[in-house]
Amino acid sequence: MRTNILKFEEGNEFITTGNLRIMLNGKEAIENEVLDLNPQEVEELRNSKKLTPKKNNNKIK
C-alpha cells in the first residue's frame, strides 16, 4: 500500500497510509517520502518510530 513518511520542519514525523493529509502547526511537511509497503512492513516502520509511552497515572479526568 502507498505509504508516506512526512517530515516536518519541527522534526516531527508522521507515517500515513491512504488519502490523509497531515499538517503540523498549520504547515505542510517539508519532506514526503513515498513507499510501497505491505501492512506488516508499515507496522514495522511504525514500531521503529514509537515514542516512550506517556504516563497518565496522575491525571484526573
Place this chain on the structure above:
Amino acid sequence: MSDYSHIGLTANKMPLNSPYVNRRDKVQGMDFDSQYEVQTNKVRSSKSNIKDIVFLSDVATATGSFTTGQSVTVETSLSPVPPFLDATNLANPFVAVYEGTVAQSAFQIFPSIGGSIATGDYSAYAGFDYHEFDGTNSVYKIYLENVAAGAVDLLVKTQWKYVSNNSGTSTGA
C-alpha cells in the same frame, strides 16, 4: 431429413437468412440480468430496487507524535477515480484519533474521550469545511491541539462509507 442447404434453404425450405431461422433463444425474465448489460441515459420507473450502491473505502491511517503547544491538522478525503473523475459522491467519514499507537477506547481523543485521557489535555475541532467546498469534493478535517499532554504518539484511523452508482469509483479514507 432433406438437405437443401446447397440451394440456400433449410430442411423446411425456409431461406437460411430468414429472421425465423436466425431468431434468438427465448430469454426468461429471471435470466435477463445475467444475459444482458443494458445501457441507457434515462430510465423511468414507478419502483426500482437498487442494491449494492453503498461502498466502504479502504481504511487510512496516520501515526506520529506531537507535544504541548503543537497542533496537528488531519484532512481525510474521498476522491473519484478514472474514468469517473467528475462523479459526485455522497459520503460519510468515520474517524477516530487515539493517544499512543494502539486503537484503545481508553486512549481515544476524538470524537470520544477515553477514560485515560485527562480533560484539558487536548482541544479539537472537526467538520466539513464549507469554506473550501466546491460542490463535489468530500473532505473532512480535524484540528487537534496538544494543550497539556506533553510528548505523545498519535494514531488516526479513517474510513468513508459512500453512495455511488458506479462501483469502485472512489478512493480515499
